[in-house]
Amino acid sequence: xxxxxxxxxxxWVGAIGAILLFAILAIGGVIASRKSQEVVGHPRxxxxxxxxxxxxxxxxxxxxxxxxxxLTKHWLFDDGKANLIYGAYTSLVYITPVLGGYLAxxxxxxxxxxxxxGVLLAFGHVLMAFEGTGGQSDPTINVFWLALAFIIxxxxxxxxxxxxxxxxxxxxxxxxxxxxYSLFYMGINSGAALGTILVGxxxxxxxxxYGFGLAGIGMVLGLIIFMVGKPALNGRGEPPAPxxxxxxxxxxxxxxxxxxxxxxxxxxxxxxxxxxxxxxxALLGYLLVEAFRMPKEPRExxxxxxxxxxxxxxxxxxxxxxxxxxxxxxxxxxERGGVPxxxxxxxxxxxxxxxxxxxxxxxxxxGRKQVEPSAPAKFGFGLVLVGLGFVSLVWGDAxxxxxxxxxxxxxxxxxxxxxLGELCLSPVGLSAMNRLAPRHLASFIMGAWFFAxxxxxxxxxxxxxxxxxxxxxxxxxGTVAIYGxxxxxxxxxxxxxxxxxxLVKRWMHMDTxxxxxxxxxxxxxxxxxxAGIHPTLKPN
Numbered sequence: 001x002x003x004x005x006x007x008x009x010x011x012w013v014g015a016i017g018a019i020l021l022f023a024i025l026a027i028g029g030v031i032a033s034r035k036s037q038e039v040v041g042h043p044r045x046x047x048x049x050x051x052x053x054x055x056x057x058x059x060x061x062x063x064x065x066x067x068x069x070x071l072t073k074h075w076l077f078d079d080g081k082a083n084l085i086y087g088a089y090t091s092l093v094y095i096t097p098v099l100g101g102y103l104a105x106x107x108x109x110x111x112x113x114x115x116x117x118g119v120l121l122a123f124g125h126v127l128m129a130f131e132g133t134g135g136q137s138d139p140t141i142n143v144f145w146l147a148l149a150f151i152i153x154x155x156x157x158x159x160x161x162x163x164x165x166x167x168x169x170x171x172x173x174x175x176x177x178x179x180x181y182s183l184f185y186m187g188i189n190s191g192a193a194l195g196t197i198l199v200g201x202x203x204x205x206x207x208x209x210y211g212f213g214l215a216g217i218g219m220v221l222g223l224i225i226f227m228v229g230k231p232a233l234n235g236r237g238e239p240p241a242p243x244x245x246x247x248x249x250x251x252x253x254x255x256x257x258x259x260x261x262x263x264x265x266x267x268x269x270x271x272x273x274x275x276x277x278x279x280x281x282a283l284l285g286y287l288l289v290e291a292f293r294m295p296k297e298p299r300e301x302x303x304x305x306x307x308x309x310x311x312x313x314x315x316x317x318x319x320x321x322x323x324x325x326x327x328x329x330x331x332x333x334x335e336r337g338g339v340p341x342x343x344x345x346x347x348x349x350x351x352x353x354x355x356x357x358x359x360x361x362x363x364x365x366x367g368r369k370q371v372e373p374s375a376p377a378k379f380g381f382g383l384v385l386v387g388l389g390f391v392s393l394v395w396g397d398a399x400x401x402x403x404x405x406x407x408x409x410x411x412x413x414x415x416x417x418x419x420l421g422e423l424c425l426s427p428v429g430l431s432a433m434n435r436l437a438p439r440h441l442a443s444f445i446m447g448a449w450f451f452a453x454x455x456x457x458x459x460x461x462x463x464x465x466x467x468x469x470x471x472x473x474x475x476x477x478g479t480v481a482i483y484g485x486x487x488x489x490x491x492x493x494x495x496x497x498x499x500x501x502x503l504v505k506r507w508m509h510m511d512t513x514x515x516x517x518x519x520x521x522x523x524x525x526x527x528x529x530x531a532g533i534h535p536t537l538k539p540n
Contacts, residue, residue: 087461
């Protein structure tokens with residue numbers, strides 16, 4: 001234990017994170033000790049889900065904060081290859097919830113799916129703590145690939161299903177639903193921020209195994225809370241029909257067997273990219289076939305959906321540099337003042353908690369004045385902001401000059417731009433998918449949304465790979481040049497989207513949408529990359 005007089009900025013950030021974590025745990029203990037069915041006007045089950053998801057995000061984002069550094073410093077992958085592995089891994093994390101959600105809806109029910117996913121995630125995070133001696137010749141690297149496979153499959157069963165249970169705790173007409181999702185979303189971002197700080201701090205200052213081990217402990221705690229809190233769910237999230245034990249265990253066996261498939265797939269990133277491309281073409285073809293079978297208005301709404309989906313990979317391709325090339329850039333070329341590199345990834349969820357209510361208020365205020373931007377226009381603003389984030393970092397490099405490290409202010413500035421961009425695009429896009437999708441395609445289009453996000457994560461890996469140059473090693477000049485180029489290009493694309501937004505808005509035919517409840521409209525994947533979601537139950 002360091003003498004407190006020798007603590008640097010990173011030590012203080014870690015200590016503050018630990019204090020906040022203990023405070024949240026103390027509040028949880030008070031809630032758990034209460035015997036009433038409601039807490040602060042909400043069902044007790046909401047707080048079971050809050051703490052379960054908080055610990056799951058603590059584990060996932062803590063591990064994510066260390067991953068690119070672990071790949072380059074421990075397993076000794078070059079910068080380009082490490083970014084590609086990171087992109088393939090995160091893209092698979094976004095694809096598997098489509099299958100996990102389908103199995104939960106059809107057979108398992110959400111509670112059993114979350115429980116099974118939590119077990120797989122706990123295994124994965126615990127396996128991450130096995131470091132071996134490092135280097136790609138170390139056979140322990142196979143344990144590392146296995147850990148990633150467990151986390152990918154576990155996320156598939158848990159990711160979307162736990163937020164569905166939140167919605168099931170309330171009637172569709174219950175006015176507390178929006179508040180419930182706001183509380184749940186606070187849990188997500190609290191877990192993401194604290195996990196990034198504490199797991200990152202331990203991993204970088206004491207040892208990789210300690211950081212990943214803490215992430216594993218967090219997931220186990222989340223799993224325990226979910227199991228013990230089952231009575232508070234009041235039977236929500238159970239199978240849609242009686243489920244025979246034989247079928248239930250066969251589904252678990254199938255899920256476990258898929259870990260082996262992912263273990264092989266994550267090691268061949270080019271295959272992941274090929275599968276994504278083939279699937280994207282098939283998905284687009286299916287949507288177009290369905291669109292041309294429909295009357296004019298629903299057909300044009302499908303065109304609007306395709307337009308919005310097309311810009312998902314561009315946005316997330318830039319945004320997800322945070323866990324890849326931007327993390328390496330911060331590690332090597334930024335004056336961090338003693339703060340471990342991974343801790344900077346906590347800035348995004350902290351900014352989300354800070355600015356999401358402000359943007360929600362802004363949209364409401366503009367809406368009352370009949371001047372709120374349309375969903376396509378907000379997408380354009382999101383693209384402009386994510387592009388400006390990289391332009392600001394290029395500016396920071398120019399201000400620093402040759403031989404001097406970039407000021408840390410510019411890292412906060414890029415995260416600020418990216419967070420605002422995320423809040424313009426992600427919740428708006430989810431709402432648009434739910435509003436515009438025909439009822440018989442609602443789940444498929446939500447799956448397409450996750451799929452496009454997965455594509456963006458793979459694009460992020462490819463951009464990160466490009467920062468490694470011909471020899472796979474990142475250089476400051478090469479990275480700044482790539483950031484400047486893609487930043488300005490995406491700003492231009494965003495401006496173009498804003499200019500055509502009026503046409504796309506006409507395709508949406510918002511004036512003729514029926515004022516009906518959309519089944520499951522507010523019950524899909526809430527997380528740090530999809531933050532600021534305050535679901536609208538009824539379209540206008």
